[in-house]
Amino acid sequence: MNDFYENVYEIVRMIPKGKVTTYGEIAKILGSAKSARVVGYAMNTSHKLQDVPAHRVVNRNGLLTGKNHFDYPTQMQELLESEGIVIENDKIVNFETVLWNPTKTE
Numbered sequence: 001m002n003d004f005y006e007n008v009y010e011i012v013r014m015i016p017k018g019k020v021t022t023y024g025e026i027a028k029i030l031g032s033a034k035s036a037r038v039v040g041y042a043m044n045t046s047h048k049l050q051d052v053p054a055h056r057v058v059n060r061n062g063l064l065t066g067k068n069h070f071d072y073p074t075q076m077q078e079l080l081e082s083e084g085i086v087i088e089n090d091k092i093v094n095f096e097t098v099l100w101n102p103t104k105t106e
Helices: 003-014 023-029 036-044 075-082
Strands: none
Touching: 003 023, 003 036, 023 036
C-alpha cells in the first residue's frame, strides 16, 4: 500500500466519534496542503478496510462528497447520524461545531 495512503488512514483513525474532518485538513497535517485530492483518492480506496472510519471525512464545506463510495448511497449519512451529527441535503448542519482539526488538541 502507498505510504501516503497509509498516513492518511492513520489520521482518519484518530478522528473522534461525533466529529469529522476534511480532505484538506488531512493533507495539511501530512505536510502536503495542496494534496486534498490525493487524500480523496486514498479515501476512495479505504472502504475495504474495516478500521478506517471513512464516513468522518467530508469536503471543506461539510458536504458528503464521498457517499457514493459506500455500500449504498445513504450509508455515509446513516453512520454520521448514528454518531449524533445532523445532516440535511447531504450537508452537515453546524459543520464548524463538529469539525475536528487534527493540528489542534481538543
